[in-house]
Amino acid sequence: xxxxxxxxxxxxxxxxxxxxxxxxxxxxxxxxxxxxxxxxxxxxxxxxxxxxxxxxxxxxxxxxxxxxxxxxxxxxxxxxxxxxxxxxxxxxxxxxxxxxxxxxxxxxxxxxxxxxxxxxxxxxxxxxxxxxxxxxxxxxxxxxxxxxxxxxxxxxxxxxxxxxxxxxxxxxxxxxxxxxxxxxxxxxxxxxxxxxxxxxxxxxxxxxxx
Numbered sequence: 001x002x003x004x005x006x007x008x009x010x011x012x013x014x015x016x017x018x019x020x021x022x023x024x025x026x027x028x029x030x031x032x033x034x035x036x037x038x039x040x041x042x043x044x045x046x047x048x049x050x051x052x053x054x055x056x057x058x059x060x061x062x063x064x065x066x067x068x069x070x071x072x073x074x075x076x077x078x079x080x081x082x083x084x085x086x087x088x089x090x091x092x093x094x095x096x097x098x099x100x101x102x103x104x105x106x107x108x109x110x111x112x113x114x115x116x117x118x119x120x121x122x123x124x125x126x127x128x129x130x131x132x133x134x135x136x137x138x139x140x141x142x143x144x145x146x147x148x149x150x151x152x153x154x155x156x157x158x159x160x161x162x163x164x165x166x167x168x169x170x171x172x173x174x175x176x177x178x179x180x181x182x183x184x185x186x187x188x189x190x191x192x193x194x195x196x197x198x199x200x201x202x203x204x205x206x207x208x209x210x
Contacts, residue, residue, distance in 0.1 A: 001196075002206070003204035003205060003206050004205045004207055005203075006205055008046075008201070011195065011205070012043070014205075015047060015154060016051050017054075018193070019047075019051060019135055019152060020051065020054045020056050022151070022152065024055075024056070024133055025132065026104065026133070027102045027103075027130055027133070027134050028056075028133075028134075028152060029098075029102050029103070029136050029149060029151045029152075030044075030137050030138065030150065031144060031152070032137060032138065032139040032140075032156070033140070033143040033156065033191070034155060034156030034158075035141050035156075035163060035167070036167075037158060037163055037166035037167045038158055038166075038200075039197075039200065040139040040140060040141070041062055041139040043139070043154070044060060045060065047135075048060060048137070051135055055133075056134070056135050057131045057134045057135070058135045058137055059110070059112065059128065059130065059135070059136050060112065061098055061110075061137065061138045061139070062138075062139050063089050063094065063138065063139070063140030063141070063143070064117065065112070065113040065114060065115060065116075065117075065123065066090045066094045066097075066098075066115060067089060068087060068089065068090045068115075069115070069120060070117075072087060073088055075087075079173035080173075081174060081176040081177040081180075084173075084174050084177045085177035085181065089142070090114060090115065091146060093114045093115075094114075094138070095149065097114055098110045098111065098136060099136075099138075100149070101130075102134075102136045103149055109127045109129055110128055110130060110136070111123075112128060113125045138150070141181075142177070142181055144185060144187040144190070144191060145184075145185035145187060152192050153190075153191040153192050153193070154192065154193045154194075155191035155193070155194050155195070156195050156197050157188050157194055157195065157197065158196075158197055158198055159198050160179070161198075162197075162198040162199075163178060166200075188209065189209070193205065
């Protein structure tokens with residue numbers, strides 16, 4: 001594997017520069033994919049202001065707000081990695097309420113939250129009209145390879161040792177899902193940007209895989 005070390009600020013600037021170079025008059029759907037231990041939400045949040053300064057408004061969406069109802073998520077137990085892999089997130093809701101409306105022929109009216117996991121009820125948030133040129137930043141795990149329509153993808157990668165080390169014990173049951181994701185989807189093989197984050201203070205952009 002060939003990597004290029006980069007600072008956190010430098011990584012954000014590089015991604016922001018790449019995003020603003022793409023079709024400035026259309027909406028852009030961006031996935032920031034990675035396990036919670038890699039902090040995809042933190043990276044997506046960090047992109048908001050740099051994009052705004054560069055002239056493109058950004059809208060944040062997190063898949064934690066697009067869960068399926070608990071009756072479906074927990075049908076086979078609270079700690080079932082297969083359910084986490086294939087049945088935890090409401091991908092059809094994410095497509096219907098965010099990605100399709102933000103697509104080339106979409107209405108531009110999106111929901112940034114569909115489900116309130118705390119109450120296990122619909123979030124009842126209002127729809128938002130995307131401003132011209134908006135970048136929709138969607139963060140979460142297991143986002144790639146399932147047919148979701150993204151225009152640009154960032155995959156945050158951890159070695160299995162780093163993933164084991166940085167995953168809280170209460171969430172260790174999810175680890176087999178990430179093994180399956182790496183084997184069946186191999187997101188690092190096709191993401192637009194792959195970032196190695198074994199040390200969160202020292203990211204590295206993957207240039208070539210061995």
